[in-house]
Structure formats: C-alpha cells, structure tokens
Amino acid sequence: VQVSESGGGLVQPGGSLRLSCVTSGFNFNSYTLNWVRQIPGKGLQWVSGISSSGASTYYADSVKGRFIISRDNSKSTLYLQMNSLRDEDSAVYYCAKPNDGEALDSWGQGTLVAVSS
Amino acid sequence: DIQMTQSPSSLSASVGDRVTITCRASQSIITYLHWYQQKPGQAPKLLIYTASTLQSGVPSRFSGSGSGTDFTLTISNLQPEDFATYYCQQTFSTFMYTFGQGTKLEL
Numbered sequence: 001v002q003v004s005e006s007g008g009g010l011v012q013p014g015g016s017l018r019l020s021c022v023t024s025g026f027n028f029n030s031y032t033l034n035w036v037r038q039i040p041g042k043g044l045q046w047v048s049g050i051s052s053s054g055a056s057t058y059y060a061d062s063v064k065g066r067f068i069i070s071r072d073n074s075k076s077t078l079y080l081q082m083n084s085l086r087d088e089d090s091a092v093y094y095c096a097k098p099n100d101g102e103a104l105d106s107w108g109q110g111t112l113v114a115v116s117s
Numbered sequence: 118d119i120q121m122t123q124s125p126s127s128l129s130a131s132v133g134d135r136v137t138i139t140c141r142a143s144q145s146i147i148t149y150l151h152w153y154q155q156k157p158g159q160a161p162k163l164l165i166y167t168a169s170t171l172q173s174g175v176p177s178r179f180s181g182s183g184s185g186t187d188f189t190l191t192i193s194n195l196q197p198e199d200f201a202t203y204y205c206q207q208t209f210s211t212f213m214y215t216f217g218q219g220t221k222l223e224l
Contacts (some may be wrong), residue, residue: 034214042162044153044204045212094160102208103151103166104132110160 001025001106005095008111015085019111021078021095026106028076032098035069035080037091038110039075046091063089085115119143119210123217125205129199130195130222135201138190140205145185152190153158156201159204164203165190192222200224 019035048069049058057069066079069079070107079093092112096104120143130136148168151153153161163172165181168188192199198200219221 015124023188032212035141043219044155044216046206046216049212049214060213087215098208099163099166101151101170102149103172104161105162105163105166107160107162107173 001097002105003095003097003108005093005108005111006095008009008113010114010116011085012117013086013115015115016081016083017034017085017113019080019082019093019095019113020106023076023078023095023097026097028071029073033071033078034096034098034104035078036096036104036107037089037107037113038094039091048079082113085113087115089113090115118213119146119207121205121207121215121217123205123220125220126218127223128223129224131158131224132195132197134195135191135193135197136222137148137192138203138205138222140183140188140190140217142186142207142209146207146209149183149207150181150188151178151206151208153204153206154199154201155204161204167184192212195222 002024005021034049050069054071059106066084070079092110094110095108097106122141150168155161169181181187202221
C-alpha cells in the first residue's frame with residue numbers, strides 16, 4: 001500500500017489550497033478514506049472522511065463549511081479542498097486508509113500547510 | 118463528541134522496563150479503540166486495533182486491553198526504538214473520530 005500527499009504550501013489567511021492524496025496497492029473503491037492533521041509538536045486531529053462511493057462526507061466542526069473532501073475512484077486519488085483558511089489550520093495533513101477494524105493502518109508522509117500573512 | 122483522555126502525558130522509562138499507558142473514553146466505545154506510535158518527523162504507525170488485536174508486523178511486546186471506557190497499552194521489555202509518542206483513537210462514532218492527547222515515552 002502506498003499513500004502520498006501533495007499540495008501543501010504557504011497561503012495567506014482567507015486563501016485556498018487543494019491537497020491531493022495518490023494511492024496504490026489496494027482496492028481504492030472499497031475503502032472509506034480520511035484526512036488527519038497535526039500541528040507541529042502537537043497531537044492528532046481527525047479532519048474529514050468520505051465513504052467509498054464518495055456519496056457521504058464528514059467533517060470536524062472546526063472545518064465544516066470551509067473544507068470539501070472528494071475522491072476520484074478512477075484515479076485512486078483523494079482530495080481536500082481547503083477554503084477560507086485560518087492561522088489555526090496550519091498543520092501537517094495526512095491521508096489515511098482504514099483497515100477492516102476501522103483503524104488507520106496506512107498513512108502518507110504528510111503535506112505541510114502554513115497559513116500566514 | 119467523545120473525548121479521549123490519555124495518562125500520563127509523559128513517561129520516563131529505561132530499556133527493559135514494562136510500561137502501561139491508559140486511555141479513557143467519555144462514554145462507552147465498546148472496543149473501537151486503536152493505538153498508534155509516532156516518532157519525530159514520521160507519520161503515525163498503527164500498533165493495536167480494536168483494543169487488543171496486534172497489527173501485522175508489530176512486535177509481541179506490545180499489547181492492548183480494555184473495553185467500554187477504559188483501555189491500556191502495555192509495552193514489555195522496552196527497546197530503544199520504542200521511545201516515541203503514543204496515541205489512542207476511538208472510531209465508535211462513525212466519522213467523528215477522536216484521538217487522545219498523546220503520551221510521550223522518554224528514556
């Protein structure tokens with residue numbers, strides 16, 4: 001299983017970024033997927049999840065209405081569109097796949113998002 | 118939201134020791150509890166899932182137990198590579214997953 005995030009960078013408050021997560025080595029269409037973030041030096045926070053078909057999406061309250069999770073099953077790729085970014089959104093963003101027990105057994109290396117003027 | 122509280126926040130130990138980290142949920146999560154290890158600059162690594170199932174490839178010195186609201190991660194015969202930060206996570210609330218605040222295990 002390979003998971004690789006990209007798209008992070010420096011953005012001003014109020015700006016937007018789109019993160020991508022390219023995967024391989026498993027049946028992408030069969031799994032829910034998640035974004036988890038971590039402020040450097042701090043703990044882990046689940047951000048968003050999406051059902052295997054993409055029909056259902058879920059968000060932490062802190063990002064609801066600003067972030068949009070989506071997936072392209074034909075490309076085995078997960079996305080996170082982040083709008084109206086705030087300083088407190090600065091973090092490393094990980095893409096993570098669950099196992100059958102719903103634990104996150106495959107993670108990417110993360111992509112760093114820095115929101116600053 | 119279900120709150121997850123880990124204790125202690127940090128822990129000092131020596132090679133060869135046995136240590137226990139506790140995670141408490143604010144309501145019953147049955148056994149929807151998982152443990153991760155994270156080293157600096159790396160992504161979290163799954164160690165234990167559904168409270169007590171050892172992830173493939175994880176050494177048997179790691180073990181988990183508990184159900185309901187109280188859970189423990191035990192590491193026996195600590196090895197140098199075990200010094201890291203450990204997190205618990207609940208997945209009882211579908212897609213409202215929460216993590217504990219982490220326990221830093223230091224030499």
